[in-house]
Amino acid sequence: MTSVTSLSDSVQQHLSSALTAALPQAAGADPLLRRSDRADYQANGILALAKKEKANPRELATQVVSHVVTGEVIADVEVSGPGFLNVTVADGAIVRNLAARAADPEGRLGVPRAERPGTTVVDYAQPNVAKEMHVGHLRSAVIGDSVVQLLEFTGESVVRRHHIGDWGTQFGMLIQYLDEHPGELDHEASEVSGEEAMSNLDRLYKAARALFDSDEEFKTRARRRVVDLQAGDPHTLATWQKFVDESKIYFFSVFDKLDMEIRDADIVGESGYNDMLAETCRLLEESGVAVRSEGALCVFFDDVKGPDGNPVPLIVQKSDGGYGYAATDLSAIRDRVFRLKANTLLYVVDARQSLHFKMVFETARRAGWLGEDVTAHQLAFGTVLGADGKPFKTRAGETVRLVDLLDEAVDRAAAVVREKAQDLSEAEIAERGAQVGIGAVKYADLSTSANRDYKFDLDQMVSLNGDTSVYLQYAYARIQSILRKAGDVAPAAHPELELASAERALGLHVDAFAEAVADAAAEYAPHKLTAYLYQLASLYTTFYDKCPVLKAESPAQVENRLLLCDVTARTLHRGMALLGIRTPERL
Numbered sequence: 264m265t266s267v268t269s270l271s272d273s274v275q276q277h278l279s280s281a282l283t284a285a286l287p288q289a290a291g292a293d294p295l296l297r298r299s300d301r302a303d304y305q306a307n308g309i310l311a312l313a314k315k316e317k318a319n320p321r322e323l324a325t326q327v328v329s330h331v332v333t334g335e336v337i338a339d340v341e342v343s344g345p346g347f348l349n350v351t352v353a354d355g356a357i358v359r360n361l362a363a364r365a366a367d368p369e370g371r372l373g374v375p376r377a378e379r380p381g382t383t384v385v386d387y388a389q390p391n392v393a394k395e396m397h398v399g400h401l402r403s404a405v406i407g408d409s410v411v412q413l414l415e416f417t418g419e420s421v422v423r424r425h426h427i428g429d430w431g432t433q434f435g436m437l438i439q440y441l442d443e444h445p446g447e448l449d450h451e452a453s454e455v456s457g458e459e460a461m462s463n464l465d466r467l468y469k470a471a472r473a474l475f476d477s478d479e480e481f482k483t484r485a486r487r488r489v490v491d492l493q494a495g496d497p498h499t500l501a502t503w504q505k506f507v508d509e510s511k512i513y514f515f516s517v518f519d520k521l522d523m524e525i526r527d528a529d530i531v532g533e534s535g536y537n538d539m540l541a542e543t544c545r546l547l548e549e550s551g552v553a554v555r556s557e558g559a560l561c562v563f564f565d566d567v568k569g570p571d572g573n574p575v576p577l578i579v580q581k582s583d584g585g586y587g588y589a590a591t592d593l594s595a596i597r598d599r600v601f602r603l604k605a606n607t608l609l610y611v612v613d614a615r616q617s618l619h620f621k622m623v624f625e626t627a628r629r630a631g632w633l634g635e636d637v638t639a640h641q642l643a644f645g646t647v648l649g650a651d652g653k654p655f656k657t658r659a660g661e662t663v664r665l666v667d668l669l670d671e672a673v674d675r676a677a678a679v680v681r682e683k684a685q686d687l688s689e690a691e692i693a694e695r696g697a698q699v700g701i702g703a704v705k706y707a708d709l710s711t712s713a714n715r716d717y718k719f720d721l722d723q724m725v726s727l728n729g730d731t732s733v734y735l736q737y738a739y740a741r742i743q744s745i746l747r748k749a750g751d752v753a754p755a756a757h758p759e760l761e762l763a764s765a766e767r768a769l770g771l772h773v774d775a776f777a778e779a780v781a782d783a784a785a786e787y788a789p790h791k792l793t794a795y796l797y798q799l800a801s802l803y804t805t806f807y808d809k810c811p812v813l814k815a816e817s818p819a820q821v822e823n824r825l826l827l828c829d830v831t832a833r834t835l836h837r838g839m840a841l842l843g844i845r846t847p848e849r850l
């Protein structure tokens with residue numbers, strides 16, 4: 264299945280052929296085409312080629328120009344400066360390109376599918392059992408979800424993994440407590456809301472903690488329970504399962520609020536690798552990658568040292584025999600590489616865990632589990648800051664509950680929608696409020712490069728002006744309103760018409776969608792897509808201000824402009840979907 268060839272690719276092909284005709288030894292050389300302010304595109308590649316061939320760049324450029332076939336695609340090409348080529352494409356080519364996009368039954372908008380796709384495991388949206396979700400979990404979920412959509416759209420096979428924190432010493436305490444106070448979590452899952460599930464867990468956690476801190480005998484019993492858990496004692500596991508199930512009710516309610524599809528089968532938490540831990544340690548020890556040090560199994564690194572200058576090892580097994588976070592992650596790597604046959608492992612995790620991943624990846628490389636064919640990357644994200652520029656906290660200094668934050672975003676957005684709403688019912692205002700509010704939160708997160716910290720500023724996020732999702736959603740809704748008003752008049756291509764400059768600018772930007780998607784997917788950088796979409800909406804606004812659509816000069820021009828509107832809307836819709844953001848038809 265071939266997708267629509269972008270105009271920039273056609274221009275590129277034309278220039279390459281002309282280049283080869285002018286200079287046969289340059290066959291296959293890249294003319295280095297860019298969008299430009301001076302013309303539609305500028306090609307800068309002749310300069311380097313001329314240098315290589317010891318030719319005069321302006322002369323070479325002039326020769327190339329003489330071989331360019333102008334007409335259908337390229338209207339005009341000129342030499343500029345020391346040997347650049349300025350290319351103007353034909354208005355008709357822009358219109359035909361739009362028509363091809365509108366006609367593509369798969370709606371890929373020019374984005375090709377990878378010829379040789381690989382398998383990428385994306386580790387994201389990984390909250391912790393029996394704990395409240397906070398803004399850090401928001402970032403992993405939002406960025407991870409967008410990267411998954413981007414990769415899948417380009418044809419990559421993606422395996423999603425939600426590496427939830429469901430294993431570890433605190434469970435001994437929780438399980439022991441629940442065992443001694445039975446019945447507290449016995450109910451049908453469907454009877455409990457996410458909020459209730461969380462408050463059940465919170466109550467149990469606090470009660471267990473209080474007993475643990477005040478009762479030495481309980482403490483001893485709790486410690487014994489951790490051992491039972493790791494050894495797989497069935498009764499202990501059954502009680503542990505209740506905590507996991509209760510937590511999942513809560514997680515799913517939050518993911519639902521986030522308008523994000525998380526599948527149960529993709530939740531493979533730390534506990535999922537329990538059976539592999541001993542073998543992981545054995546393999547590391549036998550190969551000499553890990554060594555015993557004061558009873559613990561450790562991996563050392565030349566460049567990882569503590570403040571005292573002593574090496575800080577990665578501890579794979581503690582001296583008491585217990586396994587921690589590193590053992591689980593190393594086992595997960597073996598599972599993902601050897602069983603899931605991944606080529607790429609991607610971890611969407613807070614930058615504060617970068618040292619952990621650096622050591623884990625290096626250990627896996629030394630063990631031969633990672634190498635040239637299989638690589639691992641941490642897509643490290645920065646901290647969410649409050650208005651004061653400090654890590655986001657409540658007034659009382661506590662971490663902010665994610666649910667409260669989302670609810671507030673939805674409330675603010677509903678107020679904005681209500682103010683602008685003309686013919687919306689209360690139910691519609693509520694629905695749009697959720698789509699706008701959640702979109703605003705996601706967009707704000709995705710539109711700065713992930714490794715940077717960003718300020719959580721709801722006023723800015725739901726603002727109608729500026730680089731916000733609402734601005735894009737309004738652009739989309741405005742187009743839909745025009746298309747509705749057009750009634751029976753359908754979009755249609757009229758390549759014979761001359762285009763206004765605002766039309767050309769918009770049409771050429773629509774053409775660049777594939778490039779934006781490819782860059783964002785290849786670099787795991789959704790912010791490259793948000794930047795593209797924001798510009799798309801801005802160019803649409805300019806077009807809308809300058810070029811009447813339904814009141815254009817002729818019926819043909821009306822149809823032609825409707826086509827531009829339609830394809831712009833499709834591109835906005837598809838692009839926003841790749842960010843996990845809805846585009847309501849009416850706002």
Ligand code: ARG
Nearest residue numbers: 386389390391426427428612
């Ligand atoms: N549950 C962890 C946390 O909340 C994140 C897990 C990240 N993924 C991993 N494979 N270690 O910090």
